[in-house]
Amino acid sequence: MVLERVKQLAQQVSNTVSPPHPLDPLSALEIESAVSLLRAQHGKLYYNAVTLLEPPKEQMVKWLADPEHTQTPHRIADIVVISTDGKVFDGHVDLNEQKVISWAATPNVQPLITMEDLQIVEHIVRTDPGVIEQCALIGIPREDMHKVYCDPWTIGYDERFGTSVRLQQALMYYRPHVDDSQYSYALDFCPIYDSNLQKIIHIDVPKVRRPVNQAPPNNYDVKSIEAQGGFRTDLKPINITQPEGVSFSLKGRTIEWQNWSIHIGFNYREGIVLNNISYFDKNENKLRPIFYRLSLAEMVVPYGNPEHPHQRKHAFDLGEYGGGYMTNSLSLGCDCKGSIHYMDFDFVNRAGAASTIKNAVCIHEEDNGILFKHTDFRDDSVIVTRARKLIISHIFTAANYEYCVYWIFHQDGTIQLEIKLTGILNTYPMNPGEDTKGWGTEVYPGVNAHNHQHLFCLRIDPSVDGQKNTVFQVDAERGPGEVGSEENFYGNAFYAKKTKYTTATQAKANYEGSTSRTWDISNENKIHPYSKKPSTYKLVSREVPDLLPKEGSLVWKRAGFARHAVHVTKYDDSQIHPAGRHVPQTSGEPSAGLPAWIAANPSANIANEDIVLWHTFGLTHFPAPEDFPVMPAEPMTVLLRPRNFFLRNPALDVPPSYARTPSQVAAGKSGCNSCVDKTSVQV
């Protein structure tokens, strides 16, 4: 019967009318097909991930160049499971061949914690005698255990337990009423949960106890706001409509918009993955490749309170939980306004069935103010052209926090990654009069929000006019020669100092604000006919704090990617996850991912090579009461800008809103007014 089902699913997959693009995420059907094959061979397994194994780049580049005459790469499922006796297996299933092509137990690792793994913990803690006892000690009677909640986090790494036991730490909270925000009522102890045993194996109890907070709830729900005087009534609607429809078109998951062409992938870890990002250049009359792949590949959120066990709070939200798994199902007019196209995301559940997040990805356009403008002061002849942007976004909820990820494409060739942080601060209780010692802020009576950083690792796999690229560090520097010297008499000389990166060992750099440091991703084989400079996309990023946990610290060891703002490595198909494939409970000894890859090949040439640039950026957050009980969104931006890539401003052919030449002014003519907007009004 099982075999019947395998054949049936395989038939359905091959019957699919339009075959998927090789980079499309696995469909529900493909997921179930892979699972049924494994089930037939291995029986019952707990599924952690069934995701697309992207085809080797070499093969993909050939296929992308000539899909008609190139064999389509096979669809391969990359699989992580936990056996019923707690062993971890990694494997690959070839969906075209319908066979398992690799299958092996992976010792001493823990794959990420899924939403299902998380959901179980709260039920367990409520009935655990040790937890009940601790609750009683700080003022929660046994009969109120249904008011006790927990945000289960991966344990990070705890040297007392190591890697072999699959663990979560339960950050404990209390809700006086089910609709009260629990983050005003953090509890002071921390149970440790064994996922395989499904029980609490230890409770960390602080020396100084902190009874449950007695402050009134600090809520943001509708009823509470209404009770506090109600909502403001003076906001008039702003309607955004696109009566003629959107300006983009989709073939499968490949979007075309304003000369851009982008394949929109998605997986359980990184969330949105953008592939084969190209721009149709009218001057060259061809689609020019820019980035083979862009994604948020990892992140870490270290907290700055040195008291045990807060050092364990340093979530790798992508590698430990999955930015895709935690993605919100979006709703119209709430998360995005205007004319919205959504994409769903199929994933595997623990039992092996396919599940779907509806509206996981939002695609829409927005007006973006002035694209360019110039007025001639002589006669007021003018051109003014409005900008449009395309936004491909998803939002994921990592327990208390929300990350809104916006991949934005501009008409001038700029790619922008904007991340908005919102949601709720992680909190810990404090006694009346207790000193935060500077490691946190009392954002509400009895509520200590600890200092933390959000550090994101942007994986940039460039293909600027081809796969062979070079990274240059660019610093604004003063010219040689003192004031009064012949070469720099007035002392005003300055220039862009370029440092070429040639090996991965050399290519580790921090941010330098004073020189406005940027990084050029250049194709040295393609020289701009005017500037004689190589075709380039420039990384411009200004929110780049140092990793604050010290060298040699737990976080420093585990989050090797975050030690520098930029690393560059030679491309390798297997190097996607800069903190390693299986992140939970890594000790950092040795550091997985990026540091290991660089150490394995320290002098590998990265100049004029197929390379990957790993950029860590983010912010340091010292909480304030304004961030509570729910945090106004804080945006952060990284830009990738064309420099010496286009012959000239590539957006000159965007229809102007208004344009009038000197000769039209002189002749008293009104000039061209092709403004698409006739709906604005003067008030």
Next chain:
Amino acid sequence: MVLERVKQLAQQVSNTVSPPHPLDPLSALEIESAVSLLRAQHGKLYYNAVTLLEPPKEQMVKWLADPEHTQTPHRIADIVVISTDGKVFDGHVDLNEQKVISWAATPNVQPLITMEDLQIVEHIVRTDPGVIEQCALIGIPREDMHKVYCDPWTIGYDERFGTSVRLQQALMYYRPHVDDSQYSYALDFCPIYDSNLQKIIHIDVPKVRRPVNQAPPNNYDVKSIEAQGGFRTDLKPINITQPEGVSFSLKGRTIEWQNWSIHIGFNYREGIVLNNISYFDKNENKLRPIFYRLSLAEMVVPYGNPEHPHQRKHAFDLGEYGGGYMTNSLSLGCDCKGSIHYMDFDFVNRAGAASTIKNAVCIHEEDNGILFKHTDFRDDSVIVTRARKLIISHIFTAANYEYCVYWIFHQDGTIQLEIKLTGILNTYPMNPGEDTKGWGTEVYPGVNAHNHQHLFCLRIDPSVDGQKNTVFQVDAERGPGEVGSEENFYGNAFYAKKTKYTTATQAKANYEGSTSRTWDISNENKIHPYSKKPSTYKLVSREVPDLLPKEGSLVWKRAGFARHAVHVTKYDDSQIHPAGRHVPQTSGEPSAGLPAWIAANPSANIANEDIVLWHTFGLTHFPAPEDFPVMPAEPMTVLLRPRNFFLRNPALDVPPSYARTPSQVAAGKSGCNSCVDKTSVQV
């Protein structure tokens, strides 16, 4: 007859039904009234500026607190004129008393160059024999002199001519056709124009000559784009409508929006001036002052080519030309979309008549994406609330460049200054094969665009819960104790290190990217009840390059404000212009403005005092062909964020787009959906 006119105008002014707010710009009537009084006393004068002298702060603060029972400050015109024999006079006219209250010649200064001053130069150069000769030498025949253009700049400072003669330098261009962009055809020589004599007094001719560029035009006008294949046709309209009107209200020039209250001033130099910025705090049930005055007070644009005479290219666009004078008259749907309220700006012309820029200031709202969101991963109970922003903007054209200035107010209490740079690069010719030596980029054949910086000085006059404020420098620092020590065992400790500024001499600081340096403007007399930290607005600014001209250089001397990212001074009514009141042709010996004020009172206490914070920010621009022939707008942002100012997130009462509590989820209820937007569609 003159006296008749004086009386008549005075009568009209006093008859005005609603008297102006003391900070309103002078009206056309007030300007003409002041001029007629001066004309009666002093005869013919060339008017450089007639602007509001803002009332002393002490007087204004009293009036603002209780306008009903406080004497309204007199309307005083602050006047700069040049006499027919070239002397500069500064004076004040009391419009209420109708008398000149101060009048004096100011020796050895040059007031700014007005648009009228600029307009004359091009006519003069075309007929100057020396210019005609130079044009002939590089290939422009005498009969084509009508095709010769110039962008007249202030001379900056040229030691050969000093300050006593009023000068402009004429940056020369050529247009094959009147509608061609001249910036592809810069000419290699530079005439110097005497404004009083109205003639060319010198021509700087380079050693290496560069014949006029023979490249075809590089144009962006409609006809040219149509000839090159036409405009893109795939942009569908995005309509933004506000069927119920706007959410702000105006009483005179005081705007109220979403708890904000702001007086919108404007003058010829700074452009928009925002005064008395306050927020109605529901918790305290009062309007809380935050900033007494915010403006862009000065800027400098140094160019990095050390070859003579390019060192003279370092425009102080506000102090040398006037950001108000150069302001564009805005048009609906082109510069801003939606429901727009405009404000005009009245100024004096050279002859003394009032002139008006219609639609100088644009006021409108925009949707701003997600304000906050949180989903409970347990049950998908959720709140999502959309943000709105209020934008008060103007755009000014400084010869080739455009500066779009957006003062943005957010519902969460954040104030954002966004500046978009667009317009056209300043260019200089280059011969085929000529080496730019790294001081510029060949952005088009024969066109050298020099490296430059745009450095803006934001004048922040705070009144955070009152006039007595203190500035703290805040750096993210690692905690003490090595990894493995008892106090920092896991090495993860970090905190916000605060450095208090106590004197103006001490309060000079550069930006530090690695510590995410910010500055707190705090009221130490008002402590937050929860956090026990002082009420604060935090300056967050990430685009803060060093001033690249060297210490002791011409620009360093003239632009003293730009030597550091932050200066703090004790408040003084007379200290508005950080490079001095009259900027053109200052030598910088001694440095006017900020350095002089600090030197005059080096140990003045600035802690818990009435203070001003001067913040210099901006960017360093290494041009690329993508910036030509007209530059896609490049945005830059500075934030002022409330920290420990509000009791909690002040935007919790913004109606959510969607909200559903755990109990509603459990009961299967749909939750509150008060989403104001019913117009979004799924495509």
